Amino acid sequence: MAEVSLDRLSILVVEDNSFIRVLLGNVIRSLGVEQVFHSPSASDAIDQIHKVNNDPASAGISVIDLIVVDVVMPEVDGNMLLRWIRSAESPDRFLPTIMISGAAGFESVRKARDMGATEFLAKPFSGLSVADKLMRTVFSPRQFVLAPQYFGPDRRRAPSGVLLERRIREEDDILVVYEDSTPHGIDEADVIHFRFQNRLAGKVGGFSLTGIPKLNPEIIAAADSKIEAVAGDYSDWALKSVRGLSKSLTELSSDGGQSVKLLAELNNVAHELRGQGGTFGYPLVTEFAQSLFQATTDSRVKVTDNHMEFYKAHIDAINVVMTNKVKGDGGEVGQSLLKGLEAARKKYAAAYA
Numbered sequence: 001m002a003e004v005s006l007d008r009l010s011i012l013v014v015e016d017n018s019f020i021r022v023l024l025g026n027v028i029r030s031l032g033v034e035q036v037f038h039s040p041s042a043s044d045a046i047d048q049i050h051k052v053n054n055d056p057a058s059a060g061i062s063v064i065d066l067i068v069v070d071v072v073m074p075e076v077d078g079n080m081l082l083r084w085i086r087s088a089e090s091p092d093r094f095l096p097t098i099m100i101s102g103a104a105g106f107e108s109v110r111k112a113r114d115m116g117a118t119e120f121l122a123k124p125f126s127g128l129s130v131a132d133k134l135m136r137t138v139f140s141p142r143q144f145v146l147a148p149q150y151f152g153p154d155r156r157r158a159p160s161g162v163l164l165e166r167r168i169r170e171e172d173d174i175l176v177v178y179e180d181s182t183p184h185g186i187d188e189a190d191v192i193h194f195r196f197q198n199r200l201a202g203k204v205g206g207f208s209l210t211g212i213p214k215l216n217p218e219i220i221a222a223a224d225s226k227i228e229a230v231a232g233d234y235s236d237w238a239l240k241s242v243r244g245l246s247k248s249l250t251e252l253s254s255d256g257g258q259s260v261k262l263l264a265e266l267n268n269v270a271h272e273l274r275g276q277g278g279t280f281g282y283p284l285v286t287e288f289a290q291s292l293f294q295a296t297t298d299s300r301v302k303v304t305d306n307h308m309e310f311y312k313a314h315i316d317a318i319n320v321v322m323t324n325k326v327k328g329d330g331g332e333v334g335q336s337l338l339k340g341l342e343a344a345r346k347k348y349a350a351a352y353a
Helices: 018-030 042-054 078-085 106-114 127-139 199-203 217-229 231-254 259-276 283-295 305-323 331-350
Strands: 010-014 035-039 066-070 097-101 119-122 144-147 150-153 175-178 192-195
Touching: 010 018, 010 042, 018 035, 018 066, 018 127, 018 217, 018 231, 035 042, 042 066, 042 078, 066 078, 066 127, 078 097, 078 106, 097 127, 106 119, 119 127, 127 199, 127 217, 217 231, 231 259, 231 305, 259 283, 259 305, 283 305, 283 331, 305 331
Parallel strands: 010 035, 010 066, 066 097, 097 119, 175 192
Antiparallel strands: 144 150, 144 192
């Protein structure tokens, strides 16, 4: 198979967590992409996209080929940014967009898909998972669809049939637009399929390829080495986050009418921890933080002593893992922590039975 080079691609990474933003950018560069740009927020990303389109020379980017966007961000989240990209206000409605999140359940993926996401990358990520989503986006793009309630990549990936057919338009009722065609009746069409040439594959030298090429394993290993190199920094960050969790929990015990705000803080830190633990070899942190995230999602709940004990059990478990650097499944220590958390969960549930 012919060699492809990703060095001509320009990718914008939008992530509010500076630690992950820099790391993700370094991983993408290790895969061969030379132009990686960063945005700390959705609003900054919108400014950059406008700037590139209005004055590429001053922006230092000839074009943004692809954007990687964290879903959970303050003020304007990733899904809202995606909605803007797919709207008529955007200078490039067809911009390929990879959404990334520690919340990778069915509903999160479905919501991103229904807003027009190209791909969804789950945290924790690895060099291989980032490469897979990047190569799939470049070499296996789906046609874009314009329908009364949707604009974005075709949400039906497989050409085969589905269990429940929801489409009400026949093939003859769909207007197909090709890149060099002059379409007639576009204003009257209810559903339009855009079938353009694969510009990104052509840009990286793989226009004639069929299927999705694999990157050299050594390139993947180099990307993973970027993650391993900052594992110590992650450990410091995680312990600092645990101290922040403990402080929020202490303040929550005194309440003072701040329970909604403090629960939201607990929830946000838990979300960050669950998305990163597995990336650096701490899957137990991901599991404990995921449970804490679910337990603190409803910030309007009236916090009782049982809630406090349940939250504390999670924080203590994460603290043990990070203080003692308990990696992988943790062996006997890991099993003990999991059993302790399960006991706390049963006690908590019994209090509300």
